[in-house]
Amino acid sequence: MTLTQLVYASRSRLVEAERSVEIPRILASAQRLNELNGITGFLLVTPGGFAQILEGEGDSVVETYGRIMADPRHGDLRLLQQATAIERRFAGWTMGMAERDPTTEFIFGLYGISADADIFDQQLDTIVDLAGQLAAHPA
Structure with a gap:
């Protein structure tokens, strides 16, 4: 099996x-x-957007992304990365999630995500690093 992120x-x-x-x-x-x-993976949610990391066998990941693309709750999807991975970064999570709210606002802000700079506009590294930090220290 080829692991895809x-x-x-x-x-x-x-x-x-x-x-x-x-x-x-x-x-x-x-x-x-x-x-x-x-x-496995992690979902980041803000009032204006979503960012998600999916990990698994290539065909399963592509099929899952296809369902997300068809979901009317998502608009203007931006594929930031689809690559082979050596190991799962979110192995313990069928899907972890963190929402920017009063509890998490500080940590999101450390990564530059605020009411004025939503998750949709962030770069790949910011999204992956923030998700890794939140997965390692769930609220």
């Missing part, structure tokens, strides 16, 4: 009234499907 960012099409219901749905669906397909 895929990283993308997208704009959120969720309206504020839907967020408290839809974010847990996204996470629960990702965890269920990822467990079935041998995928």
